[in-house]
Amino acid sequence: MRRLWPFTPRGTGALVLAVVCFVVANEVGVVELLYFGMLLIGVLVASLVSLHLVRRSDRVTRSLSPDVGTVGRPTTVIAQIGVRSPLPTAPGRWEDTLPKGVRGGAGGTFPARGSGLSGAERTVELEYTVTGVRRGIHSIGPLSVTSTDPFGLARRRTVFTDDTRITIAPAILELSALTNLLGDAGGTLHTQNNQLGQGADNLVARPYVPGDSMRRIHWRASAHRGDLMVRQEEQESTPDAVVVLDRGVLRYTAEAMTSTGADPGFEAAVTVAISVISRLVHDGYATDVVDSDGTPLVDRLDGGDMTEVEDVRTLFANVMARRDDHLHHLPKLFAGTMTGPVVLITGRFDKADADAIAPVVHHSSLPILFAVSPTPEALDRALDVGWHAASIDPDADIAHAWTGAVERGVSRAYR
Template identity: 70%
Template sequence: MRRLWPLTARGTGAAVLAVACFVVANEVGIVELMYFGLLLVAVLAASILSLYLTRRSDTVTRSLSPDVAAVGRESLVTVRVGVRTALPTAPGTWRDTIPRGLAAQARGVFPALGSGLRGAERVVQFSYVVTGERRGIHPLGPLQVTTSDPFGLARRTTVFGERTPVTVAPAVTDLPALSDFAGEAGGTLHTTNNQLGQGADNLIARPYAPGDSMRRIHWRATAHRDELMVRQEEQESTPEATVVIDRGVLRFSPEAMQAPGADAGFEAAVSACVSVVTRLVHDGYAVEVIDSDGTPLAERIDGGDMSEVEGLVNSFAGLTARRDDHLGKLPRVFAGMMTGPVVLIVGRFDPADADTVAPVVHHSTLPLLLAVAPVGDALERAADRGWHAAAVDPDGDLAVAWSSAAQRGISHVLR
């Protein structure tokens, strides 16, 4: 906040003393007090002029490491201030304005600078740590620098209006792997094989058929079987997974549609979405992220491509809820197809919703349901329909909910 009163406590005391000298000199008739009061006024005026008549140009740039902050994570902010001043300046203080979505102790000492009439612009650099508190894009700044004259009688606060947008991505929780699943439910670490027999090194042998290349003859198998055998490569398929986040505002609160980070329930859903995608891609799944009506929210991410996951997490910094409720359209999205795990993330979830999404179960090798605000026996009814469901507490541990749903999923896959 800019200070309207330009004097420090010392300067204010000097001004009061000057007024007192004038009053006493007028009442008592001591001329020396009048001179002393005039001297104090002259010193105060010179102090103010030394601050406000000094020409200076300042540029402010900020950089973050890492470039994108995250909820609950720390980032280092480096501020560079380019200064050119005609007269030497005394040391002062600096304070950077921190928006609501970030937390930091952004203040410190601004060093003294010598005259820059014959020199180039000097750069003052300082840094501080900022912590993401609310998802979204927040303007960091402006920077305020307060300096005083050499006598400490007057102060000047200069506000540099440059602001730096800081992207705060949703929090990513480290989830346990689906290591107990096989085939399409277990990622490329357990890649499915469409094979016609047994073999090694992704090669199997089959009887020779007219048209087969002689270069593919498997001589050892031919000698063992006493008939001409050829090599046939196993056909490996990359398992796929789909993560669905239902953004209907009716399942959260109106604040979820106004700005990122405004509704705790929607934040829990977004964090669960990016955490699940991170886990599945790390495990080797090719993952699609869609809304409940089938609208893609990101490009398909290939298994193991963690750079694309980082891009997805950053893009979800500005994700908000939407007005329409399309959860009832979800069964049509999966109609006529069969896929790997389907992870459905919803806000409010009642028993009627469990009946609505029940058909999706028959199109997935592992249907997982994470509900932020389940109503009544909705999760139990969903489990009866074949879902492996768990509640996600905005203040709880997402990894516990994920593990709970996954462990229930083991019995479903192995049946």
């Protein structure tokens, strides 16, 4: 693609002057004006020819650092263009087309190049920085280069249609650790550390059966129960953590199902989810990440493996809401089981929802609820049945809300 009008303002003025010379020469019979007009036309033609002697490569390649961008953080883009030219080239202007998901200054001066009589291709490297503003997978491009001849009379605009995908993942916010709750809901790292020393095994009492050694009789428990009880070493269990990201579109807006980054409420839910996942895995929890109907969103994450968290963050760059709403069926997922922390992230939330998910509390050592758009009575009801609940709107301070919900079980939006 090239501009329809190939001349700069200076070249346009030269063309107009040439036409005027022709007209005046014809009217008054001044031959010198005719020669001057022909000279101007010749210069303009030579300018156009010199521009088209510059041959650029058909492709532009881009590299990103880091490979996966993050909402609110910069990413460096390096574009490389091959140039072949038997003549020196003047400086020009370049501009790369940015999608709505990123912002930055993607333009500047295209450097001048010396002559290359050998015909070998030389690479021009263009670097700029963009910042992710919208989660998702976006395309950068096309890139255009506008060149002028050495006299600044003609211009040529070349467009490289190649685009480059850039992945903008949700940001991981720093949340406080669950160190003060490890005794009740502890993670695998905590348990493993205890097992290295004494006290990793718990002593429990069970009824005496024939064949048990008399040395194992637990006299205090026997006196309390009225029957012989014996000591039994029970290995400390490692409760798992479960993060539930409710993707039902009825909890958000229709845009959450059609485009990433379009619904601020759903974006807040995704950010909370990946931040909580990172916190739990960092603290050593073996974490399952599921939808409200139990569908796994990712493979099970091992405690302490932060590499897997980065993989999940990349996957969450493209997660969207879905049509079905299964929040009221959530208790069925935990029927007959007992687990560690259960963190539920949802959107719209009312009192009926709080009543429906109340049974989950009895299957978790630490039930935490985050709702983007709850009603006041809904969070009060959730607190009454045992949830640690907090309201998180798109402008809320998620780190403070996490700390408040975990430590005090309050229902409050932190701003």
